[in-house]
Amino acid sequence: MKNFIYPIFNFIFCSALCFGSHQIILYDWSGQFGYVKDKGLIFWGKDWRSKNLLFDGAWAIFPQMYGDNIMQGFLADPQDNQTIDSLNILSYLNYDQGDYGLDRFSFGLENFSKNKNFKIEAFKRSFLGNHNQYYYSTYQPLQQSYIISYETNDSLDHSGLSIGHFNTYSGFPDKQKITNGLYDNKITSLNYFWKKKIGQIFYEFSLDQFLQRYKAIHTLSIYEGSRFLNRSQYKIAGTYLNDGNLVSFGINTNNRNIIFDTKFNSVWHEIISKIDRSPFYIFLSIIKNKKDYFFNYNISFTKKLNSIKLQLSNLSQYTPTHPYYFFKDSSKVTPEFFQKSRNNALLKWDGIKNDISVEVSFTKDKQNFLGSHIQDSLLMKNQYLNMELSYERILISNFHLLLKYNINQTNNYYSGGIGKKISVEFNSYFSLFDKYMKIELRTQFNHLFDRVNHSLINPIEMVPIIYQSNDFTELDNPMPITLINGSINAKVSSFTIGFKWINITEIILSSLGSDRDNHLTFHPEMPEMGRQINLLLSWSFQD
Numbered sequence: 001m002k003n004f005i006y007p008i009f010n011f012i013f014c015s016a017l018c019f020g021s022h023q024i025i026l027y028d029w030s031g032q033f034g035y036v037k038d039k040g041l042i043f044w045g046k047d048w049r050s051k052n053l054l055f056d057g058a059w060a061i062f063p064q065m066y067g068d069n070i071m072q073g074f075l076a077d078p079q080d081n082q083t084i085d086s087l088n089i090l091s092y093l094n095y096d097q098g099d100y101g102l103d104r105f106s107f108g109l110e111n112f113s114k115n116k117n118f119k120i121e122a123f124k125r126s127f128l129g130n131h132n133q134y135y136y137s138t139y140q141p142l143q144q145s146y147i148i149s150y151e152t153n154d155s156l157d158h159s160g161l162s163i164g165h166f167n168t169y170s171g172f173p174d175k176q177k178i179t180n181g182l183y184d185n186k187i188t189s190l191n192y193f194w195k196k197k198i199g200q201i202f203y204e205f206s207l208d209q210f211l212q213r214y215k216a217i218h219t220l221s222i223y224e225g226s227r228f229l230n231r232s233q234y235k236i237a238g239t240y241l242n243d244g245n246l247v248s249f250g251i252n253t254n255n256r257n258i259i260f261d262t263k264f265n266s267v268w269h270e271i272i273s274k275i276d277r278s279p280f281y282i283f284l285s286i287i288k289n290k291k292d293y294f295f296n297y298n299i300s301f302t303k304k305l306n307s308i309k310l311q312l313s314n315l316s317q318y319t320p321t322h323p324y325y326f327f328k329d330s331s332k333v334t335p336e337f338f339q340k341s342r343n344n345a346l347l348k349w350d351g352i353k354n355d356i357s358v359e360v361s362f363t364k365d366k367q368n369f370l371g372s373h374i375q376d377s378l379l380m381k382n383q384y385l386n387m388e389l390s391y392e393r394i395l396i397s398n399f400h401l402l403l404k405y406n407i408n409q410t411n412n413y414y415s416g417g418i419g420k421k422i423s424v425e426f427n428s429y430f431s432l433f434d435k436y437m438k439i440e441l442r443t444q445f446n447h448l449f450d451r452v453n454h455s456l457i458n459p460i461e462m463v464p465i466i467y468q469s470n471d472f473t474e475l476d477n478p479m480p481i482t483l484i485n486g487s488i489n490a491k492v493s494s495f496t497i498g499f500k501w502i503n504i505t506e507i508i509l510s511s512l513g514s515d516r517d518n519h520l521t522f523h524p525e526m527p528e529m530g531r532q533i534n535l536l537l538s539w540s541f542q543d
Contacts, residue, residue, distance in 0.1 A: 022074065024064055025416060025522050027459070029502050029532040030102050030127035031064045032134065032142050032170065034522075035416065035457055038076050039344065039361040040386025040406070042414040042457050044464075045322045047078040051121075051147055052162045053189040054078060054208035056231045056256070058323055060187060061462050066145045066166050067106055067123030068094075090540050096500075098534035101128040115154050121147040129173075131527040136171035136182055143168050158195040164188070172460070173527050174218050181218035183460075187211070200242050204250070208233040220460040220525065222327055228259040229323075237272070246276035258323045266320060266336055279303045287318055287337065294318035294337055311346040321367070324463045338367035355392040361385075369413055369464055380454070380466065385409040400427040410452045413464035416522075417478075419450025440489040440498075449480035453524050481520045487536075494540045502532035 022043075026034040036043040046057040050073035055063075063074040094106045106123040123145040128135050134142055144167045151160035166187040171180035193206040210231040217224050237250025252270040257263065268289040275282040283298040300313035318337040325334045341364045348357035365382040391403040404423040408415050425444040432439060458465040484505055489498035501507060506518040510531060519528035 022076070024071070025418075026064075026529075027521075027523055027526040028127065028129055028134075029098075029529060030104070030125060030129075030142075031068075032125060032127055033172075033459065033526070034062055034064060036062060036064070036074070037416055039342070039363065040388075040408040040415060041363060041384055042416050043076060044414065044457055044462055046076070046319055049073075049075040049078050051149065051164065052160065052191045052193070053147075053164045054191060054210050054231070054233060055187070055189065056210050056212065056229060058229060058258070059185065059212065059214045059227070059462055061457075065143060065168065067125075067143070069106065069108070069121055069123065069147075070145065090542065092538070092540040094536075094538045096534045096536040098500075099532050100130050101126060102532070102534065103127070115152055117149075117151045117153075119147075119149050121145075121149075129527070130530050130532075131173070133173040133180060133527050134171045136169070136180055138169070140169060142170040156197050158193075158197075160191075160193055162191045164190075172216070172218055173525070174220075175525065176219040181221075181460075182216065183218075184213075184215040186213045200240055202239040202241065204235070204237045204239065206233075206235045208235075216460045218460045220458055220465075222324065222461060223260050225261065228257075230257040231255070239274075244278065246274065248272070248274040256320070260323075260327055264323055264326050268320075268337075289336055292337070294339075307350045309346070309348040309350070311344075311348075313344045314342075315344075316341045322463050324461050338365070340365050340367075353394040355390070357390045358387070359390075360387045365413070381412050383409075384412050384415055386415075398429050401425070402427075410450070410455045412455055413466070414457055415455045417452045417455040418448050419452070420448070422447045436492060438491045440487075440491065442487045444485055446483045447480065448483070451478045451480065453478055456523060459523060459525060478524075481522075482518070483520065489536070496536070496538040498536040498538075500532075500534040500536060502534070503530065506531040507533065 023037040024031075024034060025037060028034075044057065044061045048055050048057060048063070050063055050070045063071045091109045092107065094104075096102070096104050103126040104124070106121070108119060108121040110117065110119040112118075123143070124141040125143040126139075126141045145164070146166075147162065147164040149160065149162040152158070164187075166185075166189075168183060168185040170183045172183040174181040188211045190209040191206065193204065196203045208231075210229070212229040213226055214229070215224070215226045232255045234253045235250055237248055239246060239248040250272045252272060254266075254268050254270070256266045258265075266289070268287055270285050270287045272283075272285045274284075279302050281298075281300045281302070283296070285296040287294040287296065296317050298313065298315040298317070300311065302309070302311045304310075316339065318339050321334055321336055321338055326332075342361060344359070344361040346357065346359045349355065361384075363384040363386075365384070367382065369382075385407075386409070387407045389405045393401045395401055402423070402425040404421070406421040406423075408419055408421075410417055410419045423444065423446050425442070427440075427442050429438055429440045431437065454466050456465055457463065482505065483503060485500070485502045486504055487498060487500040489496050503518060503520070509516050509518060517530070519530050521528045
């Protein structure tokens with residue numbers, strides 16, 4: 001009877017862990033720690049943006065840490081700009097509470113009048129963890145995030161100012177010590193932009209300032225004092241836009257100062273040009289750093305014929321080397337930039353009730369990671385192949401099915417160690433009480449297999465880390481993971497109440513008192529995760 005009950009409950013309620021084209025892998029069910037996968041690779045060491053704010057990718061690589069609004073606004077390409085959507089003016093309150101001291105609260109207050117938009121957003125997260133791994137002799141929230149933005153927009157002028165402060169203070173599990181380590185991170189980011197329209201030309205000036213103080217007391221940390229990162233970026237650009245065709249030219253200036261026990265300074269200038277004329281998009285830039293010049297490009301072709309869409313792209317990008325390698329390099333010969341190239345192909349068919357797509361990407365990373373000379377890691381490569389098949393179908397008007405199959409090479413440095421993934425997701429809704437109440441159900445089944453533990457990121461230094469052992473053990477070849485989550489929401493007007501079940505199999509096994517369990521982990525440095533049940537409340541309102 002039990003063997004019959006388990007699969008029924010497993011597929012009743014689930015929820016997905018993804019935002020757009022990016023997949024989130026969590027180290028805990030609160031969203032405090034984890035990583036983002038972009039085209040099958042862990043996102044690290046690269047600038048990104050959210051809410052107009054610039055984030056330096058040295059020690060800030062997990063947007064979910066700073067709240068859902070930051071993750072939802074996540075832009076992996078820092079050249080993209082993001083402005084406030086004045087057409088969707090909403091203030092909101094979100095609160096959820098769950099097991100192991102989980103307590104999350106966020107709110108946004110927005111005022112819009114006469115082409116002016118002022119908004120305040122705040123987020124806080126408290127969570128002890130199912131092993132008390134985040135406790136560090138204080139009960140202050142693990143994460144506090146605050147954003148203030150002001151924007152004006154008329155037919156000729158568009159300007160805005162955004163300021164964000166992000167305070168992380170958390171214990172961090174350390175397997176080499178009896179007590180937890182410390183993860184202490186403070187970030188302040190500021191953005192100002194001004195755009196002026198003259199005829200068909202838009203002139204733009206923007207300024208970004210990013211300040212970070214990061215302190216990590218942990219076995220994996222190379223330096224246990226406070227680290228300081230000061231990053232500034234200035235941009236001047238002109239854009240010609242006519243009949244959907246775009247031509248842009250601009251100059252970026254970047255200055256980054258990093259202080260450990262010594263100081264590292266890097267200044268580089270970038271000349272940027274863009275051409276967007278269907279079906280082609282061309283991005284070209286030249287970076288000057290001291291006496292060195294680097295050439296970046298991104299060329300893509302997009303063609304849609306009836307229900308079929310084809311997209312091809314080829315990218316080559318030079319990225320500043322992570323400060324970790326300068327600190328570890330006693331010879332001081334580490335290059336300041338390294339090259340990464342990517343080829344990507346997407347084929348998609350959009351039907352009336354069916355969507356089918358296949359996407360393949362191949363990436364090469366030319367950085368020579370420290371430790372790659374070790375004999376046991378000769379099979380490790382700096383190249384990454386990822387392929388994803390996706391099928392969506394509307395079964396009936398209020399029932400949606402999504403199937404995904406992902407294949408990812410793992411004989412490399414930072415694919416995340418997940419070779420294959422099968423995902424099945426159901427979304428449905430129905431109405432009650434003469435359609436005054438809307439019930440939303442979401443179910444998802446994830447099976448991750450062909451896993452390894454040598455293709456990961458150091459969660460403290462945020463650089464690739466290689467785990468090695470002399471014998472073939474569970475550390476080298478972790479077991480497959482079957483993760484089943486679920487949620488149900490009841491919505492009346494703009495107020496929503498709901499429940500979320502994470503790892504339903506473990507919830508059922510523990511409630512039955514079974515000797516079996518479904519504990520799982522995505523990183524050998526992190527403790528196992530079990531079950532989680534959350535109550536959610538949400539209220540949004542106009543202006």
